[in-house]
Amino acid sequence: MPPVIIPVMNFALAAPEIFLLIMTCxxxxxxxxxxxxxxxxxxxxxxxxxxxxxxIMLCMQVSxxxxxAGIGFAFNRMFIIDGMSVLLRIAITLSVxxxxxxxxxxxxxxxxxSGEFILLILFAxxxxxxxxxxNHFVSLYLGLELLALSSYAMxxxxxxxxxxxxxxxxxxxxxxxxxxLLLYGxxxxxxxxxxxxxxxxxxxIEGSRANDPLITFGLVFVVAGLSFxxxxxxxxxxxxxxYHGAPTAMTLFIGSAPKIxxxxxIMRILADSMGGAVGDWQNLLIIMAVLSxxxxxxVAIAQTNLKRMLAYSTISHMGFLLxxxxxxxxxxYSSAMFYILSYTMMTMAGFAxxxxxxxxxxxxxxxxxxxxxxxxSPWYAFLMLMVMFSMAGIPPLxxxxxxxxxxxxxxxxxxxxxxxxxxxxxxIGAFYYLRIIKLMYFDAPLxxxxxxxxAGFRGLLAVNAFGLLAxxxxxxxxxxxxxxxxxxxx
Amino acid sequence: xxxxxxxxxxxxxxxxLAGVLTLFLNSDQQKNAARWVALAGSLFGLAxxxxxxxxxxxxxxxxxxxxxxxxxxxxNINYALGVxxxxxxxxxxxxxxxxxxxxxxWEVIQEKVSQYLAAFLIMxxxxxxxxxxxxxxxxxxxxEAMLIPMFLIIGVWGGPNRVYAAVKFFLYTLLGSLxxxxxxxxxxxxxxxxFDISDFHRVxxxxxxxIMLFLAFFASFAVKVPMWPVHTWLPDAHVEAPTGxxxxxxxxxxxxxxxxxxxxxxxxxxxxxxxxxxxxxTLSLIAVVYIGFVALAQADMKKLVAYSSISHMGFVTxxxxxxxxxxxxxxxxxxxxxxxxxxxxFLCIGVLYDRVHSxxxxxxxxxxxxxxxxxxxxxxxxxxxxxxxxxxxFVGEFMVILGAIxxxxxYAFLAATTLILGAAYTLWMVKRVIFGEVANDxxxxxxxxxxxxxxxxxxxxxxxxxxxxxxxxxxxxMHVSVDALLKHVAAxxxx
Numbered sequence: 001m002p003p004v005i006i007p008v009m010n011f012a013l014a015a016p017e018i019f020l021l022i023m024t025c026x027x028x029x030x031x032x033x034x035x036x037x038x039x040x041x042x043x044x045x046x047x048x049x050x051x052x053x054x055x056i057m058l059c060m061q062v063s064x065x066x067x068x069a070g071i072g073f074a075f076n077r078m079f080i081i082d083g084m085s086v087l088l089r090i091a092i093t094l095s096v097x098x099x100x101x102x103x104x105x106x107x108x109x110x111x112x113x114s115g116e117f118i119l120l121i122l123f124a125x126x127x128x129x130x131x132x133x134x135n136h137f138v139s140l141y142l143g144l145e146l147l148a149l150s151s152y153a154m155x156x157x158x159x160x161x162x163x164x165x166x167x168x169x170x171x172x173x174x175x176x177x178x179x180x181l182l183l184y185g186x187x188x189x190x191x192x193x194x195x196x197x198x199x200x201x202x203x204x205i206e207g208s209r210a211n212d213p214l215i216t217f218g219l220v221f222v223v224a225g226l227s228f229x230x231x232x233x234x235x236x237x238x239x240x241x242x243y244h245g246a247p248t249a250m251t252l253f254i255g256s257a258p259k260i261x262x263x264x265x266i267m268r269i270l271a272d273s274m275g276g277a278v279g280d281w282q283n284l285l286i287i288m289a290v291l292s293x294x295x296x297x298x299v300a301i302a303q304t305n306l307k308r309m310l311a312y313s314t315i316s317h318m319g320f321l322l323x324x325x326x327x328x329x330x331x332x333y334s335s336a337m338f339y340i341l342s343y344t345m346m347t348m349a350g351f352a353x354x355x356x357x358x359x360x361x362x363x364x365x366x367x368x369x370x371x372x373x374x375x376x377s378p379w380y381a382f383l384m385l386m387v388m389f390s391m392a393g394i395p396p397l398x399x400x401x402x403x404x405x406x407x408x409x410x411x412x413x414x415x416x417x418x419x420x421x422x423x424x425x426x427x428i429g430a431f432y433y434l435r436i437i438k439l440m441y442f443d444a445p446l447x448x449x450x451x452x453x454x455a456g457f458r459g460l461l462a463v464n465a466f467g468l469l470a471x472x473x474x475x476x477x478x479x480x481x482x483x484x485x486x487x488x489x490x
Numbered sequence: 491x492x493x494x495x496x497x498x499x500x501x502x503x504x505x506x507l508a509g510v511l512t513l514f515l516n517s518d519q520q521k522n523a524a525r526w527v528a529l530a531g532s533l534f535g536l537a538x539x540x541x542x543x544x545x546x547x548x549x550x551x552x553x554x555x556x557x558x559x560x561x562x563x564x565x566n567i568n569y570a571l572g573v574x575x576x577x578x579x580x581x582x583x584x585x586x587x588x589x590x591x592x593x594x595x596w597e598v599i600q601e602k603v604s605q606y607l608a609a610f611l612i613m614x615x616x617x618x619x620x621x622x623x624x625x626x627x628x629x630x631x632x633x634e635a636m637l638i639p640m641f642l643i644i645g646v647w648g649g650p651n652r653v654y655a656a657v658k659f660f661l662y663t664l665l666g667s668l669x670x671x672x673x674x675x676x677x678x679x680x681x682x683x684x685f686d687i688s689d690f691h692r693v694x695x696x697x698x699x700x701i702m703l704f705l706a707f708f709a710s711f712a713v714k715v716p717m718w719p720v721h722t723w724l725p726d727a728h729v730e731a732p733t734g735x736x737x738x739x740x741x742x743x744x745x746x747x748x749x750x751x752x753x754x755x756x757x758x759x760x761x762x763x764x765x766x767x768x769x770x771x772t773l774s775l776i777a778v779v780y781i782g783f784v785a786l787a788q789a790d791m792k793k794l795v796a797y798s799s800i801s802h803m804g805f806v807t808x809x810x811x812x813x814x815x816x817x818x819x820x821x822x823x824x825x826x827x828x829x830x831x832x833x834x835x836f837l838c839i840g841v842l843y844d845r846v847h848s849x850x851x852x853x854x855x856x857x858x859x860x861x862x863x864x865x866x867x868x869x870x871x872x873x874x875x876x877x878x879x880x881x882x883x884f885v886g887e888f889m890v891i892l893g894a895i896x897x898x899x900x901y902a903f904l905a906a907t908t909l910i911l912g913a914a915y916t917l918w919m920v921k922r923v924i925f926g927e928v929a930n931d932x933x934x935x936x937x938x939x940x941x942x943x944x945x946x947x948x949x950x951x952x953x954x955x956x957x958x959x960x961x962x963x964x965x966x967x968m969h970v971s972v973d974a975l976l977k978h979v980a981a982x983x984x985x
Contacts, residue, residue, distance in 0.1 A: 374646075378516060378605070385638075389638060394634050394635070394637065394638060394664075395630065395631040395634045395635050396631050396635050400631075400634070401562075404565075404627070404671070404675070405565075407671070407672065407675055408565065408675045408678065408679075411672070411675045411676060411679060412679055416672075416676070419672050419675070420669070420672055423668040423669060423671070423672050424665070424668075426668060427661060427664050427665045427668060430660070430661060430664050431657070431661060434641070434657055434660055434661070435657075437641070437642075437645075438645060438653055438656070438657065441642060441645060441646055442645045442646060442652065442653050442656070474561075475562055476561065476562040476563055476564060479562060479564035479565075480563065480564055483564060
């Protein structure tokens with residue numbers, strides 16, 4: 001009789017995910033059994049409680065996780081806890097919590113702050129957490145689809161809106177296509193290596209099989225699928241439409257935490273499992289980085305809708321992110337990680353500002369809606385000023401350090417021309433960020449209505465925007481955290 | 491080298507904190523409070539800078555008043571400050587000019603007073619940071635952050651075409667400085683992970699690399715100086731900026747470009763500097779002669795002074811790239827002198843503009859009849875701008891011409907035409923505005939300058955005269971540093 005192999009489960013390592021799942025189910029029940037008048041408050045506080053407790057549990061993993069190298073496996077090596085997964089999951093849970101705080105008033109005014117929204121966003125969070133800590137192609141895909149399906153539904157949540165439905169449809173069809181490409185590529189890699197386990201695949205590719213045409217072929221499909229999730233040219237078509245069409249709260253969500261998850265996902269597949277074939281995917285990423293930087297920055301100039309403009313700005317930021325990844329070194333990966341975390345902070349504050357200016361039945365998503373903000377409220381104008389200069393990469397704000405880090409990584413890898421190109425493109429990018437500041441500071445307001453926000457919203461926005469300045473003055477701790485996280489990874 | 495002190499940090503952070511404090515006094519009732527806080531902040535900023543002059547050691551070219559703390563360990567970036575004979579004077583000049591700008595804005599600026607004053611104070615601190623940073627990224631941080639308040643100053647309080655001017659100013663400067671950033675990162679890799687400017691000075695580089703680096707720095711600093719042909723942002727920015735903005739632009743930020751040449755181009759790429767000296771001298775002489783003629787044709791007083799600034803800065807870059815002591819010291823003296831004179835010229839134009847709201851030369855005539863005291867100042871500063879002996883304008887120009895004649899007679903000859911051109915455009919403007927018959931009713935109803943205006947103009951008269959008659963204390967401060975720099979540049983880096 002063959003020996004029975006009992007898989008190593010290590011449930012304890014997945015405790016944050018398990019807690020999140022249980023709480024999500026409890027919230028589903030609370031939603032069912034709550035009276036109309038106190039439902040919103042209960043959902044709000046329970047979901048925030050869940051996310052913050054999850055984040056605290058993750059923080060405890062920073063010191064306690066795994067073996068001496070800080071790496072632990074669970075569920076028969078399908079799930080991995082390492083420096084990167086811990087840091088990224090903390091960032092994901094915190095940014096989702098921020099999304100909930102930011103969007104409460106906006107969604108409540110549109111009667112969208114319902115149990116469905118909370119459930120979808122929490123399941124999406126679970127999916128993202130699985131994505132960044134999966135060590136197996138199947139669990140990676142599982143996490144990805146959990147996120148993707150929740151996001152499609154979230155974009156479509158405002159079902160009376162034609163633009164939202166259209167955006168959701170586009171997102172769904174193109175997303176499904178990308179998932180298909182990804183699976184197709186992964187199946188070829190499985191064919192070439194005979195394994196779906198990230199560590200095993202990495203070993204085989206690093207061995208003699210790096211030049212196997214089957215692997216290269218599969219890699220192209222994998223990169224295409226990943227680029228779609230990240231939204232880099234030429235797989236960017238969905239970004240402007242979805243950003244524009246979705247309710248702003250959903251745009252805020254799609255633009256923030258899922259980008260962190262997509263970064264972790266790319267790291268798991270490209271760096272962890274296909275590190276041996278770095279020469280192959282590097283060239284693909286260079287082309288995509290160049291195209292994203294160019295298209296994102298140039299097309300953003302022509303936009304009159306703030307959400308669309310930020311969508312194109314996202315594309316260009318992802319181009320910068322690729323500069324860090326394509327350098328193929330640990331220092332480059334940590335720069336990219338720093339970039340994605342900085343980007344998330346900036347973009348959340350940007351979309352939060354759009355929600356702040358919106359009122360019931362009125363979306364403040366045109367550029368003109370920002371006119372004269374300095375006269376309406378010098379405080380909010382100053383916060384937005386910091387966000388825009390940070391996105392443009394002007395010191396002493398956080399965005400500058402993010403750009404510095406990825407440019408250093410790319411230059412260190414020998415891509416001087418790419419750095420010069422990126423620099424020229426960011427001058428073009430500066431133009432449309434400046435235009436926002438021009439509208440806020442130099443023009444007269446079109447609309448003199450007072451800006452109303454809840455204390456939670458105001459406080460969080462101030463912390464978020466001043467965080468850009470504070471981290472811009474003292475970026476050392478976050479940079480070191482990113483470097484340590486990458487060094488304690490596979 | 492002196493023991494560590496916090497003087498330089500104080501010169502940076504005192505104005506910035508005063509600016510932040512001013513920002514909070516933003517209601518209409520607090521206008522006066524904002525003004526007094528800003529004045530106190532700028533005076534305190536000047537007071538903390540005075541010890542730099544008192545305790546400066548003229549006998550060494552090393553950095554003095556150094557401060558050094560690790561800032562971002564991931565990239566080995568330090569909060570490192572220090573001044574030498576080249577940079578120290580500019581910290582003083584800037585702290586001094588800030589006081590004038592605050593006084594000049596007193597009754598003139600009535601809208602968003604606190605934001606206006608705060609922008610100037612914060613910018614003053616950042617500029618002191620630019621001149622005293624000895625870490626490249628710290629330098630870059632101050633250099634770029636300075637754009638933010640300047641952009642707002644031009645865009646919010648400027649003239650009719652202010653938006654265009656502000657955006658043009660910002661993008662022009664940003665393009666140059668990002669290329670400089672790429673150069674910094676390159677040097678960081680070459681020096682095995684150091685952003686210390688003195689390490690950049692030491693590292694050996696091949697000729698081709700030096701040329702590339704020189705051009706990257708050139709892109710950044712030539713725009714700031716500004717040198718012909720990338721000067722076109724300056725007349726726009728000057729004309730549209732409020733008086734205080736023009737003063738700071740002309741007196742200080744242009745100097746940052748020239749300072750950058752001395753701190754980065756020459757010592758980091760000495761061989762490339764020699765190779766490209768002909769190119770730099772040509773651009774400088776074009777600025778001196780051609781822009782001088784352009785100034786002659788201006789109908790707008792601010793534009794005229796803006797072009798005159800470009801022409802005078804051409805003298806400065808000429809002095810730097812002839813590689814001798816007279817040239818370089820002459821350039822530095824010219825920078826400081828131009829700081830006083832251009833500030834004074836713009837303040838004089840501001841005085842007229844506040845009363846008549848026109849910058850056109852043709853809107854004036856015979857101002858001397860209604861504003862005799864003002865006429866005295868305007869004529870005096872006009873003479874100084876034209877380089878009259880015994881004013882500071884003469885000293886720098888004379889030294890540069892003296893240096894140039896040692897290198898090539900024709901350089902000196904072309905440079906000397908500025909004495910004629912400068913006199914022509916400045917005095918012709920003074921003649922048309924100040925003298926002659928009273929031109930119109932606006933001029934007839936003018937009131938002469940008040941005590942506040944008298945105060946800042948008199949202070950500048952004193953500064954211009956002292957520098958013109960006895961420049962030695964200033965040249966002594968810079969002498970050793972300039973010598974050391976010239977030796978370093980002569981030695982080169984190819985080995």
